[in-house]
Amino acid sequence: MSNLALITYCGLITFLTRFSMIALLKKEMFNDKIREILSYVPSAIFPAIIFPLIFLDDSGTIQLENNPKILAAIIAMGVGIFSRSILATIFSGLTSYWLIIFII
Amino acid sequence: MNNKLKNFFKGVRDTSPLMIPVVPFGIIFGVLAIDLGLTPLTTIAMSIIIFGGASQIIFLQLFSAGASSLVILSSVGAVNSRHLLYGTVLSEHLSDLNLTWKIIVSYFLVDQAFAVSNDHFKKNNNDKDKHFHLLGGGLNCWTIWQITTLIGIYLGSIIPEKLGLSFAIPLTFLALLVNDFRKLINVIVIMTSGTVATLGYQIIPFKAYVIVAALIGLFMAIILTKLVKKNYE
Numbered sequence: 191m192s193n194l195a196l197i198t199y200c201g202l203i204t205f206l207t208r209f210s211m212i213a214l215l216k217k218e219m220f221n222d223k224i225r226e227i228l229s230y231v232p233s234a235i236f237p238a239i240i241f242p243l244i245f246l247d248d249s250g251t252i253q254l255e256n257n258p259k260i261l262a263a264i265i266a267m268g269v270g271i272f273s274r275s276i277l278a279t280i281f282s283g284l285t286s287y288w289l290i291i292f293i294i
Numbered sequence: 295m296n297n298k299l300k301n302f303f304k305g306v307r308d309t310s311p312l313m314i315p316v317v318p319f320g321i322i323f324g325v326l327a328i329d330l331g332l333t334p335l336t337t338i339a340m341s342i343i344i345f346g347g348a349s350q351i352i353f354l355q356l357f358s359a360g361a362s363s364l365v366i367l368s369s370v371g372a373v374n375s376r377h378l379l380y381g382t383v384l385s386e387h388l389s390d391l392n393l394t395w396k397i398i399v400s401y402f403l404v405d406q407a408f409a410v411s412n413d414h415f416k417k418n419n420n421d422k423d424k425h426f427h428l429l430g431g432g433l434n435c436w437t438i439w440q441i442t443t444l445i446g447i448y449l450g451s452i453i454p455e456k457l458g459l460s461f462a463i464p465l466t467f468l469a470l471l472v473n474d475f476r477k478l479i480n481v482i483v484i485m486t487s488g489t490v491a492t493l494g495y496q497i498i499p500f501k502a503y504v505i506v507a508a509l510i511g512l513f514m515a516i517i518l519t520k521l522v523k524k525n526y527e
Binding site: 203251275284 | 315336343345380386397399457480487491492503505
């Protein structure tokens, strides 16, 4: 398969995952119970992306010691809970990460 | 201002803070792609055709490791499976749109646009032009993504890896969760999903750790909400 063909197929899959539920589901299919469960979707998905990027090194091995990303993420989380600000969360995380790796 | 335009620009405004970490994300993608030997044109094609940061990064990781087309395709599918859930959540608000609109908003349904538009839709349930919010947010993400991909391509390997800009990626997703950290059930779901994904990263095939962890997290949410209700009755 050529690179471009592979990219096109990947693009198609990406589009279809975004499109299928919007196209198939109807309004009447929702009740309060389903809605409540669906409100947990972000909490269920985002950590699955976040945690491996913080706790795993480039080879995919769990790294708990000498890992500045863990402390920086905890600081970012604290700032986020306190401030409820998306920007403050990201900036405090990046700043503390740079402080840890460059200064301390 | 016309209601459609108002919603459109609200979407642009709401996604804007989330664009700051997208900048390094896009640049990192461009730099990585060129480093791995993709041509600038292929790299640009990827950002336009796939238009999904996590999918494109996974693609590069596997492509450079020499994975087969089938593995790359199924991994991109697995990483994208979260969009099924986004679509499920948003379809409630978008089911009245015609097919053309559904196709357009689907192309723009990225993480950042989903997060802010989901919020907007809940608060403006009866506004029939509310999908313009998703269009504005999505187009904002799209523009930033294409520009930063180009910057990444041109910067090539000038940016020192030591800067650790890739750390901006988990921070972006973390920032999307700030309100959920205040609720106990959400915290338990977050810890469950994150732990499963981390421990399962090496074990679960086809990089399906994202969807497996998310489903286990969601299952946990169902059990916990049932338990809480029982205690109140």
